[in-house]
Amino acid sequence: MTKPRIALVVGxxxxxxxxxxxxxxxxxxxxxxxxxMAIAFVLLVPIVLxxxxxxxxxxxxxxxxxLSGVLFGSDVAVWNIAIEESxxxxxxxLTNLSPxxxxxxxxxxxxxxxxxxxWIGTLVALLGMVVIxxxxxxxxxxxxxxxxxxxxxxxxxxxxxxxxxxxxxxxNIPSFMLINLxxxxxxxxxxxxxxxxxxxGFEPAAWTVLGIQAVVCQLMAWxxxxxxxxxxxxxRVSLSLLAQAFITAVLAWALLGEAITLQMVFGGIILxxxxxxxxxxxxxxxxxxxxxGGTGPKPRFKTDI
Numbered sequence: 606m607t608k609p610r611i612a613l614v615v616g617x618x619x620x621x622x623x624x625x626x627x628x629x630x631x632x633x634x635x636x637x638x639x640x641x642m643a644i645a646f647v648l649l650v651p652i653v654l655x656x657x658x659x660x661x662x663x664x665x666x667x668x669x670x671x672l673s674g675v676l677f678g679s680d681v682a683v684w685n686i687a688i689e690e691s692x693x694x695x696x697x698x699l700t701n702l703s704p705x706x707x708x709x710x711x712x713x714x715x716x717x718x719x720x721x722x723x724w725i726g727t728l729v730a731l732l733g734m735v736v737i738x739x740x741x742x743x744x745x746x747x748x749x750x751x752x753x754x755x756x757x758x759x760x761x762x763x764x765x766x767x768x769x770x771x772x773x774x775x776x777n778i779p780s781f782m783l784i785n786l787x788x789x790x791x792x793x794x795x796x797x798x799x800x801x802x803x804x805x806g807f808e809p810a811a812w813t814v815l816g817i818q819a820v821v822c823q824l825m826a827w828x829x830x831x832x833x834x835x836x837x838x839x840x841r842v843s844l845s846l847l848a849q850a851f852i853t854a855v856l857a858w859a860l861l862g863e864a865i866t867l868q869m870v871f872g873g874i875i876l877x878x879x880x881x882x883x884x885x886x887x888x889x890x891x892x893x894x895x896x897x898g899g900t901g902p903k904p905r906f907k908t909d910i
C-alpha cells in the first residue's frame with residue numbers, strides 16, 4: 606500500500622470517532638466546531654514555526670486557503686447541528702453524499718472528469734450506505750432544517766475537497782492547515798457570537814472531549830487526509846470517506862453500546878467494495894467499444910493514479 610493510501614486510511618480512522626464525541630453532548634454543536642478548529646490552530650502554530658515549515662504562498666493561494674477554511678468550518682457547523690436536531694445516522698448519511706457533489710463539480714467545472722469506475726463505485730457504495738441504515742429509514746425522512754443542514758454539510762464538504770485539492774498542489778500542508786484553521790476559527794467564532802453561545806463554563810470532561818476532537822479528529826486526521834488529497838484523485842478521496850459511516854458504527858458499538866446488526870455488516874462490505882472499484886485503473890466497462898458493436902480493437906484509456 607502506498608503512502609497516500611496509508612494516509613487516507615489513517616485520516617478516515619481519525620475522523621470516524623468525531624460523531625461519537627459529538628453524540629456525547631457535553632457542548633453544543635456550534636461551540637464544539639469552534640473549539641475543534643481553535644485548539645488545533647493554537648497547537649499547530651508553535652509546531653510549524655519551530656520546524657520552520659511556514660511558507661508564504663502569496664495572496665491568491667492565501668485567499669483560496671481562507672476559502673477552504675470557511676467551507677470546512679461551515680461543513681462541521683451544519684453537520685453538528687444536523688446531528689443535534691435529528692440523528693447521527695441521518696446526518697452522517699446526508700453529509701456522505703459528498704462524492705456525488707464532488708463528481709458533479711468536477712464534471713461541470715474541471716477538466717479532470719470523473720472516471721467510469723468512479724460512477725460505478727459511487728452507486729455501489731451508496732447502495733451499501735442504504736443497506737447499513739435500512740430502507741425503512743428513507744421512508745421516515747423529514748425534510749426539515751436538520752435534513753437541509755445535512756445536505757448542506759455534504760455540499761460544503763465536497764466544495765472543500767475540490768478547493769483544497771487545487772491549493773495543496775501549490776502549497777505545503779503545514780502552511781495550508783495553519784491558514785485553513787485560522788480562517789475556520791475566526792469564522793466559527795463569529796458564528797458562535799451571533800448565536801449567543803457560551804465559550805466557557807464547561808465541565809472538565811467537556812474540555813477533554815474538545816481536546817480530543819482538536820488533536821485526533823483535526824490535527825492528526827486532517828494532516829493525513831490533506832496528504833492523501835494532494836496525491837490521490839479527489840473523487841477517490843471523497844468516496845473513500847464513506848467508510849467513515851461504517852467505522853463510526855463500530856466505534857459507537859464499542860464506546861456507546863449501540864448495536865451492530867448483520868445488516869450493517871453486510872452494508873459495510875458492499876460500501877467497501879464500491880470504494881475498491883474506484884481504485885481500479887482499468888475501466889470496468891468500455892462504452893466506446895460497446896457502441897462500436899464490440900468489434901475492432903479496443904481503444905486505450907488513460908488511467909489515473
